[in-house]
Amino acid sequence: MTTHTIRVEPLGVDVPCREDQTVLDACLREGIWLPHACTHGTCGTCKAQILDGEVDLGDASPYALLESERDEGAALICVAQPRSDVVVEGEVDMDEGVGVHPVRDFRGRVDTLEEVARDVRRLVLVLDEPLSFNPGQYVLLNVPGGHQRPYSIASTPTDGNRIELHLKRSENGVATERWVFSTLSAGDEVTLSGPYGRFSFRPMRTQPILLLGSGTGLAPLKSMVKHIAENGGEHQVTLYHGVSTKADLYDCEFFEGLAASNDWFTYRPALSQEEWEGRSGRVPALLAEDYPRAGGHVAYICGSPAMVQDTMKALMKARLFPRDIYREDFFDSADRAAGANVVRSPLIRR
Ligand SMILES: Cc1cc2nc3c(=O)[nH]c(=O)nc-3n(C[C@H](O)[C@H](O)[C@H](O)COP(=O)(O)OP(=O)(O)OC[C@H]3O[C@@H](n4cnc5c(N)ncnc54)[C@H](O)[C@@H]3O)c2cc1C
Ligand code: FES
Structure with a gap:
């Protein structure tokens, strides 16, 4: 298999990349971190300029990489593979306190x-x-x-x-x-x-934290809660977990136990399609009730693209700046086919 050299600017670092490998994969395996989220050509987060050389654009969604952007030399590097030596320009800055772990x-x-x-x-x-x-x-x-x-x-x-x-x-x-x-x-x-992924806990941000998940969007938020607990609970954390009915709720005992024994943690499960002893409603609506003003927090949202989008809107309406919001959209093949919820604003972080 032919191997080409990817030069990553502005770092000026060279990375070997096989023709059957994506530019992103080659960089991540060498410990060069470049922005990415879905890794399947759907969200557009990994869009980068190819300054020199040729790439096969691969399975890039036409919604995430427009025809005009292709003409101007942009590529989604999570699906683009080199066909010659390539120079790529990426946004290489990492937030303070976030480790780089080679893939x-x-x-x-x-x-x-x-x-x-x-x-x-x-x-x-x-x-x-x-x-x-x-x-x-x-x-x-x-x-x-x-x-x-x-x-x-x-x-x-x-x-x-x-x-x-x-x-x-x-x-x-x-x-x-x-x-x-x-x-x-x-x-x-x-x-x-x-x-x-770039959706990761930012330990240097000391503001109170809102963790907002729906369904299995709980997974990365659970990792963050457990990590904060392991490090002595130095952040104030409120976790919302939204599901449809009681049958969809899980890990309640774990979070209830943690909340009962730790002042820094609050757990707010919610059902959107059932009345019960707890709160009913969708996470964005509950947020609007609980936080008419959310400024001063940092928020992490994870779940279906629709839930993430609605929660994002609710937070921005409550005056939380986009720079204080991190999101992970669980894009699947159906979202990809529909070109749903591609985020185009550079202000919105993934
Ligand atoms: C960064 C990230 C993290 C994720 N983390 C999680 C997680 O922790 N937990 C979790 O449960 N999920 C997570 N997901 C979603 C997960 O990756 C899968 O997309 C999901 O599990 C479905 O995979 P599948 O192979 O079972 O379904 P797929 O085969 O991919 O199909 C998904 C749905 O789309 C339909 N479909 C397939 N092709 C098409 C088409 N061409 N047109 C229209 N519809 C189509 C299928 O019938 C099916 O209903 C994450 C996604 C991302 C991007
Ligand atoms: S990470 Fe490349 S398109 Fe989503």
């Missing part, structure tokens, strides 16, 4: 696979080597048939050998319905790579 391949075994809520499974994998990551990041699971799917890590970096994932069943989904919810069993071997 590596891992082999693991299924330790636990359990149904924790309706159509939600907790998958615990024991890896052959510890995975270093920032709380909030994700792995790419290799799925039978040559597919890869991103899943956020719900455990913390202190236990890098043993990672916890939360998977929601997708109708006819290749990773979920046809694999994790059908043939995968305890003891099976699984391969993956990681860590990926």
